[in-house]
Amino acid sequence: MSPHAVADGLAIEATGLEKAYGKPDRRLLGKAGKGRGGGNGEEGAGGRATARAAGQAAGQGAGQDAGQTSRRTTVLCGIDLRVPRGTVFALLGPNGAGKTTAVRILATLTTADRGTARVAGHDVVTERRRVRRAISLTGQFAAVDEKQTGEENLRMMARLSGLSRADAKRRAAELLDTFQLTAASRRLAGTYSGGMRRRLDLAAGLVGEPEVVFLDEPTTGLDPRSRQELWQVVRGLSARGVTVFLTTQYLEEADQLADRIAVLDRGRLVAEGTADELKTRVAGHRLDLVLADEAAYRRLAPRAVHHSAETLTVGLPTDGTAAEVRALLDEVDPHRTDVIRFTLHSATLDDVFLALTEGAGTGEAGTGQATTSTSGGTSTSGGAATTATTTTATAAASDDGKEPARV
């Protein structure tokens, strides 16, 4: 694999990308407009509370069906992206945030309704062929033939990228070696493990030595070891000067791999920066308090960045210094009866993510939102989340809350 020159400039530059699916249906819009309009995230806290309540009342399935088939669903509402050459960029977001749509627009597989994008210096609409020659896409669905061996898959892709028979053979062997698949090269891809198949899939995308590599949720469904191996591959690509644009719903993955991270929530970019920059956007630490009773929980939950009604836990932002923690404890529990136990965490990207995506509707990670999602949490996760940790319970609650806005 020959290294690409790391020139100055941008590998990906997108401005104001918008995309909506489906046709408008006036009848349904009239009925559900108020409740479901949350797709844009432009309403205030009250509106989103309504949307959540409506979503839960209607049930997830019904809500999604109505969104998908009967009316226009906005997937992306004006996103801007700038990815310097040779860097790794992560587009982070929950299911249905619009990540795949963004990738498909940049990879020329679908067109945006509005906005422009240039990839590897070419316009994705007017210079589609040039873009296609410079990129590769590894999607969520494996794009290898199960009934061909690893080697046959790669040789076919190499032939399709315009290599001669001999070159295709050489290139396939090279890639099999790079991706540690040589031993399995003559086995049908259908017999590969999930991790091996994903590596083969990625290798198949690299036969043409692309400048920009799009990876749509590359590690979803992989075990920890395979995930680590795939991360090594991504780092290797980056070291060779390839620009990598990946989508993920795993914060750790973005943290580990990406030079820059953009957080996408319901079609909007809610934050962009390095992992460290994003972490400093919320307070550096979080003080988790286990409370004595419901009254204390109800009093403190509105100001918490993290809360769980089942365990009566609230997490409060703090800079982590002894002085501030002491002051904070005195302030929230002046009579020294409400707080049973506390733990101090440094903020993870999960906290950032939850704070950012919770507050997206109002532009603040604030008080009204927290109350809404508390009620969502208790009503939806009561039975299901008995074994879940506090963090996942909150995550589930916020996910449920977004249900009506899903695409």
Place this chain on the structure above:
Amino acid sequence: MSELLAHSTALAGRGLRLSRRNVDAVITAMLLPVILMLLFVYFFGGAIDTGTRYVTYVVPGVLILCAGFGSSTTAVSVSDDMKGGIIDRFRSLDIGGAPVLAGHVAASVVRNLISTTLVLGVAFLIGFRPDTSPGAALAAAGVLIAFITAVSWLSAVAGLLARTPEAAGGFTFFVMFLPYPSSAFVPIDTMPSWLHGFAEHQPVTPVIESLRGLLLGQSVGSAPWIALGWCAGLLVVSLALSGVLFRRRAA
């Protein structure tokens, strides 16, 4: 153009490898026509008066049946492709629908030629004796290949239309059905008169008449030209449809 050819060749190789490994479907496509031929010859053949030995009469019809059975494999594999992620991969390599479908069609033609050979071999064993010249045999092969190609493209279209591989398999039933109301298995004049119009003017009849005439050294008149006309027409329609459908499905 040379790029299109290179892509199609690579994808035809893929199609052949995939069929070779899809053993049960291929065996079905190859054995069923043989079984049907034996069934027709030994069960019904005695009761059908065609003026010749029945096996001699029925072979062209069985060859057409082969195309029908093969077509279901083609439709299913196209539909399978559309379901998975491989089409996006191809498109991101700037490979359009034409070479992808051409690959499937080429593989389908090769599969069909193998099953045709098998049918002819078994037919020969049970008493089929063609009376033909090299030129006529070549012409018969030409007509058959044209028909197989047209039906394969049509099946590829069915594969694009169907939302699931199962539905794609069902789509091709009508291709398998088409030989029955034709002169494939019984002479048309034994059918009720209201069926004559359809049976005489549907695409399968001129193909069968050409094959029969060319293989048995009889005069064929304009049948081969009508057959080729039908095949060309089907091919043009299928090509146009597949272009439109591929763009719509893949977008």
